[in-house]
Amino acid sequence: MYVSVSRLSVEPSRSDELVAAFQVRAGLVESHEGFIDLQVWRSDRDPAEVLMVSRWTDRDAFKAYMRSDDHKTSHARIPAELAEAITLERLEQMHTYDVVAQ
Secondary structure (H helix, E strand, O other), rough: OEEEEEEEEEOOOOOHHHHHHHHHHHHHHHHHHOOEEEEEEEEEOOOOEEEEEEEEEOHHHHHHHHHHHHHHHHHOOOOOOHHOOEEEEEEEOOOOOOOOOO
């Protein structure tokens, strides 16, 4: 299991707009080998803090998607004004773990 967490900061007045953009995303990532799922989390204490959490079978699958045209296309759909209001604070990666209980 490989987990990537993009810790985003967005102007609080644009937080709902960012969440809405994820809700109508292109969905191109779903067709990529190794993709498991994607969730968007928002802090209940600070609406400016948004996490994008994606799970993959392995790091190579994640890296392949990040280099893909689909990834570029997905990001190109974000309106420029919204993109300017978003800052990637940190990219966190949980390197390969095995799921041992659920």
